[in-house]
Amino acid sequence: MTNLVKVPQLAWHNPSELELPVPDGWQIEVSNIAGGDRSELTDTQIKHALTNLIASPPIREIARGKKEVVIIFDDFSRITRVSKIVPYILEELAEAGISDSNIRFIAANGTHGAMDRSQFAQKLGESVMGRFAIYNHNPFYNCTYVGTTSRGTEVRINSEYVQCDFRIAIGSIIPHPFAVFSGGCKMILPGIASLDTIVHNHDIPRNDAERINHDINPVHLDMDEAADLAGLDVNVDCILNRWGDTVEIFAGDPKQSHAAGVKAAKSHYLTKRTMNKDIVIVNTYARATEYTSGLNATFPSVKQDGGDIVLICNSPMGQAQHYILGPCGKLIASLRNIKTSIPSHVNHIIVYMEYPELSSLQYFEDSPKVTMMTEWKDVIKVLRDIHGDDANVAVYPNADIQRFEDN
Known part of the structure; x- marks a missing residue:
């Protein structure tokens, strides 16, 4: 044959x-997929996206004076090449005067199983391993109540995250069966939310129109409210080609960067x-x-x-x-x-x-x-x-x- x-x-x-x-x-x-053969971004293009944020001043400015920084990232069930993003985020934080000892990473694994060291190294890069503390989110313990959404979801979020005063999320936008598209506020809920918060959100009923329309999808809108309650300073969303390489980055104000990314994703993955x-x-x-x-x-x-x-x-x-x-x-x-x-x-x-x-x-x-x-x-x-x-x-x-x- x-x-x-x-x-x-x-x-x-x-x-x-x-x-x-x-x-x-x-x-x-x-x-x-329509954008399957698009070329991976160069280092120069990645840096440009991360230093010219959407509807937000640069990280080096808005992080200045902050005490504790947390960077959450999507887990090993997603192929976002976070290691290509992290160096430029760290450069910006250094420019803001943030020391390494005040930065930690948390895997936004929701109710997925925990990642191990080898997976952390693949996801973040080996150079990060001995320089920063890295943790798995635990949805069963140590989650702090931050408020209730209009749909009745009691939002409990990773307590380490809540106690930090500058927060960054790195993930990717791909089609998703519950929220229509991933990325953005989904990094908070379910990413670093408690089990009961995630269950309530996932149980929100949706009609046929809501299942396919991101703008009116109630699960997504509930996640959006949860992110507002939890607080997120900078969102980084990647669009991926057929190999998982990053071909476009939407970074900046969480809502505006994610909305711009979803608009691009609709045609990219078509x-x-x-x-x-x-x-x-x-x-x-x-x-x-x-x-x-x-x-x-x-x-x-x-x-x-x-x-x-x-x-x-x-x-x-x-x-x-x-x-x-x-x-x-x-x-x-x-x-x-x-x-x-x-x-x-x-x-x-x-x-x-x-x-x-x-x-x-x-x-x-x-x-x-x-x-x-x-x-x-x-x-x-x-x-x-x-x-x-x-x-x-x-x-x-x-x-x-x-x-x-x-x-």
């Missing part, structure tokens, strides 16, 4: 392109949806540790009289621990334990994992339609037995961050 499907893999483990042979007679249609396919190949890369994130938006590509999906998830780390939504055992569940439902027109979902993790299948409803395979040749054999050598195939190389007009 000379017909190849090529998808990005291993975001934190030497990113590379995975080449998967498929039958030569298969008709392949690849749908990439993807053509293909329809009426026998097979849909759904690759996860940016959020491979939350591998069902790309499925719901791609279900409509399967032909209505029946077809199959291959969900590719190659994550040496496995799936991120999620204390609200994820599995906790065979007989017990987490607080919400949301499972992916499989539409009737999808006949099979083959989860292709070169790093198998059986428990990850618990993110699906119990169904004989779902199987896990670790050898690509086995995947092809099953699909070939069903569809033969003449199938129409859709490929979504970055399904976990792709955005369609109707989602």
Whole structure:
């Protein structure tokens, strides 16, 4: 077979392109994000974005005279290359007269599992490790009440963060199933909020229009209010290409920088949806540790009289621990334990994992339609037995961050 499907893999483990042979007679249609091939920002461009803030004076000015600084950053389930951002933030803080001993970093991991030292080093850069204190957020303890939102969310925030008088957040904007887009205020809630605060926020009901419109999405608006209550001085949002490289930065006033970033993200991540396919190949890369994130938006590509999906998830780390939504055992569940439902027109979902993790299948409803395979040749054999050598195939190389007009 000379017909190849090529998808990005291993975001934190030497990113590379995975080449998967498929039958030569298969008709392949690849749908990439609009900005997937944009070039990574140069160091000069990164510095310019971080020293020319949106609707805000420079950090070197607004941080002057502050006593304690906290920098929160998104966790290892996101591929934001924070290490490329941090040096210029630290330069600005030094210009403001802030000593290293008064700066700390906190991973905004929400209710995800804690990061370890090796992950901190990859995320922030090895040079940061011996110079600054770095902590994981703990959603179970040491969170301080800062107020209640108009939607009744009692906001409790990491107490170390609350006690600091200058606060910076570094993350990325990508499509998100609850808030429509990540980044901005989402770094505060759920990033450094307590478990009960996060649960209340995630339980806010949304109608169909609110689920796809960031401006009226009540979960996002509630997060926005929480960030106002908690306080955030500088927000840094990155837009990412198909490899996770930063191609644009929106930094400055939290609300205005995030709004500008979301406006850009709407077109940057836009993807053509293909329809009426026998097979849909759904690759996860940016959020491979939350591998069902790309499925719901791609279900409509399967032909209505029946077809199959291959969900590719190659994550040496496995799936991120999620204390609200994820599995906790065979007989017990987490607080919400949301499972992916499989539409009737999808006949099979083959989860292709070169790093198998059986428990990850618990993110699906119990169904004989779902199987896990670790050898690509086995995947092809099953699909070939069903569809033969003449199938129409859709490929979504970055399904976990792709955005369609109707989602």
